[in-house]
Structure formats: C-alpha cells, structure tokens
Amino acid sequence: MALLELAPNHKTGLALRSRAVAASGCWGFADEYAGLVDFAQLGAFITNPLTYAPRQPAAARAALPFPGGVLLHTGLPNPGLRSAVQTYAAKWARMPCPVIVHLALNSGAEVTQCLALLEQLENVAALELGFRADEHAHTISELVRAACAGMLPVLAALPFERAAECAPIAARAGAQVLSVSAPPRGTLPGPVSGRLYGHGVFPGALHNLQAVQALTDLPLLAGGGVHTAEQAQALLAAGAAAVQLDSVVWSQPAQLPALLQALAL
Amino acid sequence: MPAQAIAAQCLRLELLGHGRVRAWLRSSVRPQPGQCMLARLGAGPEPYLCSVLFPVAFEPELWAIELAPGDAGRDWLQPGCSLELLGPVGRPAALPAAKGNLLLIANTQPARLLPFAAATLAAGGAALLLLARPYPVESLDARIEVRIGHLPALVREHSAWPALAIAHVEPQPAPELAALLAQIPNAHVLLHLCLPCGVGACQACTIRTRAGWKLACTAGLLWPLAELQAQP
Numbered sequence: 001m002a003l004l005e006l007a008p009n010h011k012t013g014l015a016l017r018s019r020a021v022a023a024s025g026c027w028g029f030a031d032e033y034a035g036l037v038d039f040a041q042l043g044a045f046i047t048n049p050l051t052y053a054p055r056q057p058a059a060a061r062a063a064l065p066f067p068g069g070v071l072l073h074t075g076l077p078n079p080g081l082r083s084a085v086q087t088y089a090a091k092w093a094r095m096p097c098p099v100i101v102h103l104a105l106n107s108g109a110e111v112t113q114c115l116a117l118l119e120q121l122e123n124v125a126a127l128e129l130g131f132r133a134d135e136h137a138h139t140i141s142e143l144v145r146a147a148c149a150g151m152l153p154v155l156a157a158l159p160f161e162r163a164a165e166c167a168p169i170a171a172r173a174g175a176q177v178l179s180v181s182a183p184p185r186g187t188l189p190g191p192v193s194g195r196l197y198g199h200g201v202f203p204g205a206l207h208n209l210q211a212v213q214a215l216t217d218l219p220l221l222a223g224g225g226v227h228t229a230e231q232a233q234a235l236l237a238a239g240a241a242a243v244q245l246d247s248v249v250w251s252q253p254a255q256l257p258a259l260l261q262a263l264a265l
Numbered sequence: 266m267p268a269q270a271i272a273a274q275c276l277r278l279e280l281l282g283h284g285r286v287r288a289w290l291r292s293s294v295r296p297q298p299g300q301c302m303l304a305r306l307g308a309g310p311e312p313y314l315c316s317v318l319f320p321v322a323f324e325p326e327l328w329a330i331e332l333a334p335g336d337a338g339r340d341w342l343q344p345g346c347s348l349e350l351l352g353p354v355g356r357p358a359a360l361p362a363a364k365g366n367l368l369l370i371a372n373t374q375p376a377r378l379l380p381f382a383a384a385t386l387a388a389g390g391a392a393l394l395l396l397a398r399p400y401p402v403e404s405l406d407a408r409i410e411v412r413i414g415h416l417p418a419l420v421r422e423h424s425a426w427p428a429l430a431i432a433h434v435e436p437q438p439a440p441e442l443a444a445l446l447a448q449i450p451n452a453h454v455l456l457h458l459c460l461p462c463g464v465g466a467c468q469a470c471t472i473r474t475r476a477g478w479k480l481a482c483t484a485g486l487l488w489p490l491a492e493l494q495a496q497p
Binding site for chain 2: 027032033048057068069076077247253
C-alpha cells in the first residue's frame, strides 16, 4: 500500500494512507462521524481543539449561516486534555487512521504536561498546535519548541490572517509540518465574530498556501473551504502534501466520496 | 441510534394554504417526535448548511415535513425527488403520559409541534395551539383548538389549563414568555437551533442545563424548561 510520509524529518515520521485529512473543529473529538464516513479512507483524523484545562462554551455562542457559509462562535468547548484522554483514548486507538490531537495551549509548561499524557496513547501519531489569530511570535515559538521536545511529530497550525508571518517562526522553532488550514475569522451584523466556514474561504486558503510555500521547504498540510475535487487538486498542485477537509462534511456530505477518491494515494 | 445517512424519497405534496406545503417522505428510518433529520433540499450551493427537517405528521411507513414560502427546497421538492437524510438527530421525546390537556406554543414553525398534539388526541386528551402569526388552521386536525395573537398574553390566559405545555419559539422564548412558561408545570421547550453537523462534532448547539453543558443534537432537542438554565 502506498504511503505518504508527511513528516520525513521526524524520527518516527507520520505516514498517511491518503492525502485526505479530517480538519480540526469540524469532525469532532473522535468517532462522531463514524456512522457516515469510512475513516479508513482518511489519511489522518485531527481532533477538535483541546485545551489543558476544561473549557466552557462561549457565553455569546452562535452559529450564523450567511450566503455561502456559516460563522461559528463556540468558544471551542472541550473537557480538557486529561478528561478527553479518559473519554476518547480507547476510541482513538480503534480508529483505522492515525489520530492527530489538536492542542490550543497557553504555555510551554502546558505543552510539556500534555505531551506526558499523549505520548502514552495508542494511535496518537502527532499533535497539531493551534494559535490565536493575535498570538505573539514569542509564544508561538515557545509552544512549538516545547512540543518538539517530545516524541511526536509536531504540526503548527498557522493563523489564517498571519500564515506567512508565522510560518518561519514555527519552522525555526522546529515544527515538522506546517498546517495552512485554520479558518479565517469574521464578523456578521450583531455584531458576532467567529470562525468562518464555506465556499468563500477557499481563495484565501489557496493564497495562503502559495505564500507559505514560497517561504519554506517543510511539508504543508493545506485546507480551507475545500468542497470539490478540483479545489483539492489545486491545493496539491500548489504544493500541499495533503488536504484538510473541513465544513464540507456538514454542508455537502454527499461530496465526500468524490473528495476522498480524488485524494487517495 | 447514532446519526446515519438515510435515503429518502418524496412521495407526494399537499398544499396547505398560505404558501405552505406538506411533503410526505418515505425512508427506512423515521425521526420520532422530538427528533429531526438534516438534508440538502436542492442541488445548488445555497443554503450552505443542510435544512433541519422536523416530522409534522406520520402515516404507516411515511412521515411528513412542512415547508413555508422562502424555505430552502420549497420549490425544489417534488414527488419522486430523492433525498439523502442525516439522522435521526436528537433523542425521541420522553414526555409525561399523553392523556390530558396539551398546550402548544409557536411562532414561526407550529407544524413541528403537531406530532405531540396527535399523540395527545389519540390518547383522549385535548390540544390547544397558541400561535403568534396566521397559519392555515384548516389543515389541522379539527380537534386542535387554535388561538392567534400575542403569545405572552395568550399563555397568561391559558396557563392554568394544561397538564403539559411545549413551546417552539424562534430563536428562543423572550424573557416575558419564558417567565410565563416557567409557571406552567411540565413546560417543555422544543429547541430552535442551527445544527451545522447534527452528530455532536461542531459544538454549535451547546445548551446550558442544570446538569451542565450539553449538545442538543445528541442529548436532545426537547427539554423540560425546568432543566434548562437561562441562555445568555
């Protein structure tokens, strides 16, 4: 079986059986979509964001459809990594594709504590670090360096609005893969601000990928608004090693077989 | 039962008046009262998210949804159309015994409450539907009494009558209405929520209950009002 090595510079690597990756924030923490999607056709599954401590939903949470997409402001609620491990570790171990745990952390010390938990788990093959849109460069560097001190490959999820600015920072800090797929932020009348998903995201995602690709030789995991096989192919042609599928799983689940087929190795 | 992809077919349409249409669907799995299905109604890219389809009536092997003017799929859905459903979303309603007086309260989507009225009427109870705006009432079971007007005033007038009340108000009951509902024993709310995923993945439908935060799409869309904490 053909394999894609996403992290060739890492000691253990990150081998994928497909170029299709389930994006953080859209597919849940584990097997929420198991009744609808054959996870064996995914190269990897990236969990919803997990923080070190439990996190409550935002007080003013919202899911607001707009033409061509949806704005989501959830506050990224999650049970915290320790509780998540208790709840999901067995499910992660049984998943037929590698699991990449997405972490939204505040300090190197938190990263170190999370590594101690994650490195014990079966089928957790890597971690993806997420950053706030206004994350300070020093913090990005600190988080990536702390993560790279562990045994798992590290993907740095670049903020959409600052992808080109943050890519060299994450690369210098040691990230093995750059993830150019974080959703942009936007505001709708209300005003309500949050993550944007939908058809309109793709041009910006492709633009970001081209900009980052020009700055680094690291493998790139790209995504953002991919709804068609042609869009997925365009990201691969622009230098992506693999493609993250995000809200297409909500809006057009019937498109998934064609997308998975287009991204098969 | 976890949400799954289910093929469905539209078998017939009924015109109800006021531009509303009832579409009868056949699928191997049907949503129960209190549950819904998600589906794309139409081949175009809009609306971006799947439509939320609550059952409004049941026949042997069939179930019906209701679409109003402006709803996605109102002009697309025709007899013979195939749909791919995702669901069932939520949990079947766990309500007190259906016999007795049932008060239903709705503004934009009253038909979603009709399965509860049907159960009550079948058990020998009575149903009263309070509406905030006109609706083709001639399409309703003649045994359902209907009042149309200012919902808080109507609820205040009838609050002593029901053994059970269910409200389905978009986007959620206003404070005055919520306070009135809270005085009714056995008041329930059928939540009116945007459901991007329907499987508990996107975290968009979090609700605050006395037992903590829940995802409505997995924990349920019908809640006793007393178990819900005020939503900010």
